[in-house]
């Protein structure tokens with residue numbers, strides 16, 4: 001078939017894929033397996049990517065939804081990058097489990113902000129997606145009722161706080177930058193004294209990946225976001241692509257999942273990857289296109305990233321020799 005394939009220009013977003021918090025969380029599981037040997041228990045998917053989870057399972061990680069599924073053991077129990085309610089480490093301590101917290105430091109920062117607001121008697125309005133583990137973790141930093149969740153500007157309109165109630169807001173780290181700006185504006189309009197972070201708590205990785213998609217989306221016939229359906233930041237990238245003018249944007253987990261009815265007759269394709277999607281899957285997807293098309297890949301870079309988070313203390317190399 002060589003020479004007969006149609007041409008396809010692929011614009012590859014940079015930055016894309018793994019963020020510093022994801023690298024740290026996956027490294028934490030791998031390092032725990034290396035130091036302590038299997039099994040290493042992990043509460044919740046360490047990051048929202050099935051390929052990552054399956055590869056760690058093969059190395060001896062055991063994934064559980066709740067601590068109650070972990071037997072009496074001296075093996076490490078790792079909390080996922082999304083963070084956990086305070087009750088979880090408390091429960092682990094009571095059961096004398098060897099807990100290791102792989103919560104991203106940028107999520108922990110939001111937890112500490114929420115605590116600080118509560119200490120200053122402010123009720124916290126959290127902007128985020130109901131039911132998402134990060135939101136459950138953040139709400140679980142304070143006693144029940146201390147945080148009110150809003151998802152949209154319409155939710156803000158329904159809030160019935162009196163004007164003299166001290167308020168603060170915080171956000172999930174992986175939200176749409178544009179949607180969140182709207183919700184924050186609605187909050188400030190209704191409650192001018194509300195206290196908040198400088199802009200929002202959306203992290204650098206979320207912001208940069210959305211920015212790169214915005215640059216590329218108007219120039220391509222279709223866009224693929226490599227990532228899992230349960231990955232919030234990946235879903236946001238797909239939405240950002242559509243809103244920025246890309247006619248077809250889809251989340252794709254593996255090369256075999258590409259819908260060729262949608263992607264079989266295009267001239268330009270944008271590719272990015274959510275913060276939990278490994279680069280090997282980006283390569284797999286580009287290879288799948290290269291089987292059908294004569295592809296030329298151009299990387300479009302909109303930011304440089306050099307963020308690095310050291311491993312949780314219990315897993316740093318000096319601990320390995322103890």
Ligand code: 10E
Nearest residue numbers: 047048081082174231232233276
């Ligand atoms: O669903 P999310 O985007 O929150 O999670 P993910 O595992 O896909 O990506 C990493 C992001 C984290 C841990 C949330 N800050």
Ligand code: SF4
Nearest residue numbers: 019021104106173203
């Ligand atoms: Fe941390 Fe942001 Fe990555 Fe979430 S997306 S793990 S907050 S760096």
